[in-house]
Amino acid sequence: MFGYNLENLIMKKPVIKVETSVEAHPKQSNSRRQFLKMGGLAVAGSSLFLYGCNNDDDNMEPTEPGMVFDLGSGDLGILNYAYALEQLEAAFYTQAIAGSYYAGASAEEKLILKDIYDHEVIHREFFKAAITGAVSGDTSKVLPELEFDFSGVNFGNRDSVLGTAMVLEDTGVGAYNGAGPLLETAAYLTLAGKIVSVEARHAAAIRSIFLPGDTEFAGDDVIDANGLDKSDLPPVVISAVVATGFVVTPFTANQLPTE
Amino acid sequence: MNIIKFLDEFTSESLTQKVSSRRDVFGTFGSLGKKAALAAVPFGLATGSSKAFAQNGTKAHEDPLNLALTLEYLEAEFYIRALDSGVLPAGRPENVYNQISKHESAHVEFLKTALGDVAVAKPTFDFTVGGMFDPFNENGIGQETAYAQLLALAQAFEDTGVRAYKGQAGNLMGTPFLKPALQIHSVEARHASEIRRLRASVLGETLNDNALGWITLNQRGPGMPAATQAVYDGEENVTQGGVNLVTATGFDATSVSQSFDEPITGDQAVAIASLFIVS
Numbered sequence: 001m002f003g004y005n006l007e008n009l010i011m012k013k014p015v016i017k018v019e020t021s022v023e024a025h026p027k028q029s030n031s032r033r034q035f036l037k038m039g040g041l042a043v044a045g046s047s048l049f050l051y052g053c054n055n056d057d058d059n060m061e062p063t064e065p066g067m068v069f070d071l072g073s074g075d076l077g078i079l080n081y082a083y084a085l086e087q088l089e090a091a092f093y094t095q096a097i098a099g100s101y102y103a104g105a106s107a108e109e110k111l112i113l114k115d116i117y118d119h120e121v122i123h124r125e126f127f128k129a130a131i132t133g134a135v136s137g138d139t140s141k142v143l144p145e146l147e148f149d150f151s152g153v154n155f156g157n158r159d160s161v162l163g164t165a166m167v168l169e170d171t172g173v174g175a176y177n178g179a180g181p182l183l184e185t186a187a188y189l190t191l192a193g194k195i196v197s198v199e200a201r202h203a204a205a206i207r208s209i210f211l212p213g214d215t216e217f218a219g220d221d222v223i224d225a226n227g228l229d230k231s232d233l234p235p236v237v238i239s240a241v242v243a244t245g246f247v248v249t250p251f252t253a254n255q256l257p258t259e
Numbered sequence: 260m261n262i263i264k265f266l267d268e269f270t271s272e273s274l275t276q277k278v279s280s281r282r283d284v285f286g287t288f289g290s291l292g293k294k295a296a297l298a299a300v301p302f303g304l305a306t307g308s309s310k311a312f313a314q315n316g317t318k319a320h321e322d323p324l325n326l327a328l329t330l331e332y333l334e335a336e337f338y339i340r341a342l343d344s345g346v347l348p349a350g351r352p353e354n355v356y357n358q359i360s361k362h363e364s365a366h367v368e369f370l371k372t373a374l375g376d377v378a379v380a381k382p383t384f385d386f387t388v389g390g391m392f393d394p395f396n397e398n399g400i401g402q403e404t405a406y407a408q409l410l411a412l413a414q415a416f417e418d419t420g421v422r423a424y425k426g427q428a429g430n431l432m433g434t435p436f437l438k439p440a441l442q443i444h445s446v447e448a449r450h451a452s453e454i455r456r457l458r459a460s461v462l463g464e465t466l467n468d469n470a471l472g473w474i475t476l477n478q479r480g481p482g483m484p485a486a487t488q489a490v491y492d493g494e495e496n497v498t499q500g501g502v503n504l505v506t507a508t509g510f511d512a513t514s515v516s517q518s519f520d521e522p523i524t525g526d527q528a529v530a531i532a533s534l535f536i537v538s
Contacts, residue, residue, distance in 0.1 A: 112471075
């Protein structure tokens with residue numbers, strides 16, 4: 001049964017080389033070695049340098065040699081984190097509506113997917129504008145436009161597209177729910193709140209058309225015995241996203257709030 | 260606490276035209292009503308922490324959670340009675356209502372536990388709204404119309420719940436209850452999405468804005484009673500964090516309004532819930 005779990009999307013080929021020593025991938029220069037800090041806990045060797053899901057196993061270069069963007073601290077870090085997730089979703093749906101499954105999909109499914117595409121792009125552009133404004137135009141503090149690699153998704157196949165969409169939406173809900181309590185500014189919490197409920201509406205609709213069974217819109221795999229939805233802290237989400245191999249451009253999340 | 264006392268202290272105008280005392284409810288219960296609508300706040304980063312802290316001797320979570328509990332009592336009873344009524348067709352409708360009912364009852368228990376002794380008691384509800392509706396077909400309106408009303412009421416309740424929880428999130432900042440409140444809020448949004456799509460399919464509206472799990476502008480949708488417009492007013496907003504997103508993105512107001520759900524204040528949520536509360 002499909003779970004909400006991003007691990008379902010892990011490519012067959014391992015994409016993250018978890019090293020136990022400080023030594024990073026040999027192709028990286030010392031200045032590019034990065035360690036992902038899960039809150040205050042340094043996880044040595046787990047890097048957001050992602051290896052592409054192609055056979056020649058090229059290391060993906062950061063956009064500027066020697067400079068890897070860190071999401072930042074405090075509310076800025078959380079906003080950039082949300083922006084990253086919206087970039088991911090927008091990029092996925094951009095490809096989805098350009099693919100052959102969508103081209104031949106039912107009118108109902110086209111309506112749903114096109115709307116979700118619209119919403120995720122709007123969310124992405126909202127964060128870009130809002131964060132840029134919040135840092136008074138200092139773009140060095142704004143997450144750059146990330147590059148993505150969805151070669152692991154078959155955009156001609158309904159199960160692949162909707163299955164991936166489901167996981168991305170459920171992940172987004174869990175991410176916003178987990179990030180909300182980390183915010184310090186009430187206005188940002190409200191904004192995050194305005195978005196997460198739309199992501200949950202998306203998740204329910206995708207599940208409803210994709211999964212068999214009438215209860216999957218808010219299925220027992222995502223809603224617990226108290227009737228609570230997922231809530232995942234950023235390290236959990238980032239780790240899972242990294243493992244999909246979708247994100248090509250490296251970034252770090254070394255300064256995010258942990259509580 | 261008596262539910263009517265609690266609700267009276269929320270609202271400055273009673274729907275039954277009773278003259279309520281003009282106490283400063285905000286002073287007594289915190290600025291529950293005022294904190295929700297933050298759409299026009301200029302977007303800027305705080306230079307220091309602005310986390311809300313409970314005042315000495317008060318528990319910031321109590322009023323927001325009692326509002327939530329009131330709405331959950333309403334939803335829980337509604338769904339139980341809907342399932343008992345025999346009005347719901349077997350199959351998807353019954354299964355959807357059953358799953359939602361399970362969650363709403365769980366939410367009641369969760370919030371009662373969280374509130375302990377200060378939990379409000381369950382109100383007496385009248386889902387007919389003084390005879391305006393007959394959603395459980397107890398007064399002979401017939402299964403088809405009763406079913407339509409069950410769907411309309413469910414949609415109104417779920418969309419209200421989403422907006423009400425959203426409106427209270429700011430009041431729960433700095434408390435351990437923000438996290439579960441957000442976790443309930445997104446579940447209500449899932450419910451809303453599915454109910455909206457189920458209702459649309461029953462109406463035969465499947466390929467337009469009325470078919471969607473998300474809200475378009477301030478449209479309550481075909482077949483929704485005029486009294487439910489209050490649930491949708493404000494949803495047409497296209498300016499977020501001071502940014503007009505139609506201008507900024509080139510997407511139209513339809514798409515931009517769908518992309519964000521809007522909060523409602525405690526007052527607004529109580530006004531809607533009070534329609535169905537008799538004591």
